Each structure stands twice: as C-alpha cells, then as structure tokens.
Amino acid sequence: MVGGFARRRPPRELARDPETWPDGIIGDEAAAVIQDIARALAAALQEQGRSLRQAATGSGVNRQAIADLLAGQCWPDVATVARLEHFLAVPLYPANGGMPRTHGKRPFRPQASPARETTK
Secondary structure: OOOHHHHOOOHHHHEOOHHHOOOOOEOOHHHHHHHHHHHHHHHHHHHHOOOHHHHHHHHOOOHHHHHHHHHOOOOOOHHHHHHHHHHHOOOOOOOOOOOOOOOOOOOOOOOOOOOOOOOO
C-alpha cells in the first residue's frame, strides 16, 4: 500500500471523535491536512452552489471520490486535489502545507555546494 501502514485507517478515524469530522481535533499531521482540504472543498462547493455531480463532471474526478474526500474516508492523491482546485478556481491545499513552522522565522535555504575542482 502506498504510504505504508500510516494510511491503513482513513483520516476520519484518526480524529479523537470521528463523528466531528471535518471539524474535530486530530493529532495526525497528514490527516489534519486532509481535514483542511475537506473543509476548503465543502466551503467552495457551498459558496459556488455546486453539487458533487457538477464538481465531478467539471473536474474529471469521480463523484464518489469527492464524496469520500469530504467524508474523510480516503487519502486523496495530488492529481485529485489539483483537478478540483483547477475546476473550482480556489486553493484547497493549505498554504503552509498544514504543518507548523518548526525551523525558525526564516525559510530554509540550502547552502550552495562548493564547486568541485577536477584535475585532468
């Protein structure tokens, strides 16, 4: 299984109370990102007055896959999220990747590698 054992359970089941999905407390970082995506997707569909069928037809994503994402029953792939974002013209993936910044105030910038000298 892609993602190993961490994705054996759907994101919804990783919430303290699965019945509160997508608004409940969730400790798993990856599942929290899916929770953010589900909330953003639900809000976009509601704001635009779109049905699951319309979203599926317009995005090319299976209607059941959209329903499962909203319900926290699946781990969507990047293509699914990208297609939905494109169709709805809204970002669904959280801007910070759903992760707290743990490396300080400045973004990480890798150091340039010293040039290698070659001898002939």
